[in-house]
Amino acid sequence: MPKANVTFEDIGVTVSVxxxxxxxxxxxxxxxxxxxxxxxxxxxxxxxKIVSGMENMSEGSVLEDKVLQENMASRKHRLACQAxxxxxxxxxxxx
Amino acid sequence: MTDSPVAIAPGVHWIGxxxxxxxxxxxxxxxxxxxxxxxxxxxxxxxxxxxDTVKAEFADTFFEHLEQxxxxxxxxxxxxxxLEPDHTGAxxxxxxxxxNARLYxxxxxxxxxxxxxxSEDLEYTPVNTGDTVDLGGRTLTFLNTPFLHWPDTQCTxxxxxxxxxxxxVFGCHFCDSRxxxxxxxxxxxxxxxxxxxxxxxxxxxxxxxxDLIEPLELSLIAPAHGPILRDAPRSYVQRYRQLAAPLLHxxxxxxxxxxxxxxxxxYGNTARMALAVRxxxxxxxxxxxxxxxxxxxxxxxxxxxxxxxxxxxxxxPTINGDAVKPIWDLLSSLAVVNIKxxxxxxxxxxxxxxxxxxxxxxxxxGLKLRVPVRGVKAKLIPNxxxxxxxxxxxxxxxxxxxxxxxxxxxxxxxLLNV
Numbered sequence: 001m002p003k004a005n006v007t008f009e010d011i012g013v014t015v016s017v018x019x020x021x022x023x024x025x026x027x028x029x030x031x032x033x034x035x036x037x038x039x040x041x042x043x044x045x046x047x048x049k050i051v052s053g054m055e056n057m058s059e060g061s062v063l064e065d066k067v068l069q070e071n072m073a074s075r076k077h078r079l080a081c082q083a084x085x086x087x088x089x090x091x092x093x094x095x
Numbered sequence: 096m097t098d099s100p101v102a103i104a105p106g107v108h109w110i111g112x113x114x115x116x117x118x119x120x121x122x123x124x125x126x127x128x129x130x131x132x133x134x135x136x137x138x139x140x141x142x143x144x145x146x147d148t149v150k151a152e153f154a155d156t157f158f159e160h161l162e163q164x165x166x167x168x169x170x171x172x173x174x175x176x177x178l179e180p181d182h183t184g185a186x187x188x189x190x191x192x193x194x195n196a197r198l199y200x201x202x203x204x205x206x207x208x209x210x211x212x213x214s215e216d217l218e219y220t221p222v223n224t225g226d227t228v229d230l231g232g233r234t235l236t237f238l239n240t241p242f243l244h245w246p247d248t249q250c251t252x253x254x255x256x257x258x259x260x261x262x263x264v265f266g267c268h269f270c271d272s273r274x275x276x277x278x279x280x281x282x283x284x285x286x287x288x289x290x291x292x293x294x295x296x297x298x299x300x301x302x303x304x305x306d307l308i309e310p311l312e313l314s315l316i317a318p319a320h321g322p323i324l325r326d327a328p329r330s331y332v333q334r335y336r337q338l339a340a341p342l343l344h345x346x347x348x349x350x351x352x353x354x355x356x357x358x359x360x361x362y363g364n365t366a367r368m369a370l371a372v373r374x375x376x377x378x379x380x381x382x383x384x385x386x387x388x389x390x391x392x393x394x395x396x397x398x399x400x401x402x403x404x405x406x407x408x409x410x411x412p413t414i415n416g417d418a419v420k421p422i423w424d425l426l427s428s429l430a431v432v433n434i435k436x437x438x439x440x441x442x443x444x445x446x447x448x449x450x451x452x453x454x455x456x457x458x459x460x461g462l463k464l465r466v467p468v469r470g471v472k473a474k475l476i477p478n479x480x481x482x483x484x485x486x487x488x489x490x491x492x493x494x495x496x497x498x499x500x501x502x503x504x505x506x507x508x509x510l511l512n513v
Binding site: 005011012013014015016017018021025026028029030031032033035036045070072094 | 202205206435436438460463465466467468495500501502503504505506507510
């Protein structure tokens with residue numbers, strides 16, 4: 001199975017995960033500072049910054065793009081409860 | 096007096112409603128004196144603004160008051176400082192009656208407005224700090240003050256009168272038809288109580304909001320609940336500044352991160368683990384670790400301690416498959432303080448099954464704490480190896496607190512049983 005490496009910059013931990021993993025599945029368990037509210041792509045509490053590797057993330061859904069836009073997110077932001085990693089190297093941090 | 100609108104300046108009226116019988120507000124707040132839902136009408140030479148409305152049950156009173164000071168076709172602006180239903184209950188009907196009015200809400204209020212009116216097809220203007228509305232000889236200027244106490248909250252300043260329509264900030268649940276702070280009964284405890292329950296979890300945002308408000312000239316503060324503050328309005332701003340400061344003086348603040356360990360122990364086993372956690376944390380320079388036995392304390396002072404702490408660790412036995420009640424009592428009392436992004440951890444001894452540690456860790460994550468180090472559980476009497484794990488738990492937490500944690504690479508499978 002293809003793997004990806006996700007680095008949580010705020011705590012200095014890199015996790016090797018199967019492609020298709022959502023950030024929400026790992027960020028809490030590893031103790032990263034990304035926090036969650038509704039966990040279903042509506043509240044934007046889990047908005048995070050993709051420091052590098054956006055090309056290795058899934059495309060945002062219509063719902064995610066709408067919520068990001070409503071919360072004035074930059075193009076580097078994604079929702080950790082929605083975004084999936086597809087492969088390669090990705091670096092994220094809260095915010 | 097308040098059967099009619101009340102002039103607070105030439106062309107500026109209170110048009111809200113009194114709710115003297117209310118005793119519980121929004122489930123969480125008690126009030127011995129009811130409350131008021133304050134709304135205001137500001138008249139300029141070319142336009143009229145309505146600032147906030149009232150709870151839906153009081154809409155008739157609101158419209159009766161409004162109609163005594165303005166015609167609906169004169170209204171050019173509806174300003175919502177906060178979209179909670181106690182301020183927007185009359186909004187749909189007001190929008191229907193005043194079709195010429197433009198709706199002004201904060202940038203963060205847009206999704207709430209859609210949820211409130213159940214429509215995606217709405218006409219409104221999102222505003223931010225410094226944006227203005229011209230009423231002809233009178234200007235409303237907006238101050239974006241998020242999280243005072245919702246994401247959408249803002250204040251509106253009437254430049255020419257130096258009046259601040261502050262929304263819930265500087266408000267309180269206190270109903271007195273004499274309306275002005277120099278005429279109503281003693282409402283000081285209501286003001287303090289309101290701050291402690293509504294604003295306290297957002298004190299960093301309170302400080303940011305005060306940075307915007309303090310430079311303003313202030314002749315009067317008109318909040319959305321409780322007395323209008325026309326006598327010494329700046330004293331209430333100063334009081335908020337005091338209340339938003341750290342509650343406890345931390346003797347070690349400039350040299351140490353604080354790690355608090357709360358434990359409870361039936362036979363001394365979880366207590367022994369707590370000591371080991373503390374010893375591990377104390378080994379790291381720059382960390383002040385403290386132990387508290389929950390059997391000997393009350394919840395409120397511990398909440399104050401937690402508000403100022405950097406890391407909180409809970410030690411609980413497992414009894415009948417659950418963490419024990421004093422732990423849950425403390426963990427269910429933290430909504431009044433900001434604990435987001437603090438570090439958290441759990442440990443404990445158990446007899447049969449040992450669920451408490453994972454349950455507490457899940458609760459800490461749910462409260463938006465970070466749980467970077469896996470907890471430790473020990474069956475009955477902790478042995479040397481388990482006490483060493485506890486020591487390491489404290490030590491690693493302290494390293495995280497001080498930025499000394501080693502960078503590491505792990506496989507996701509290591510997280511699956513966390």
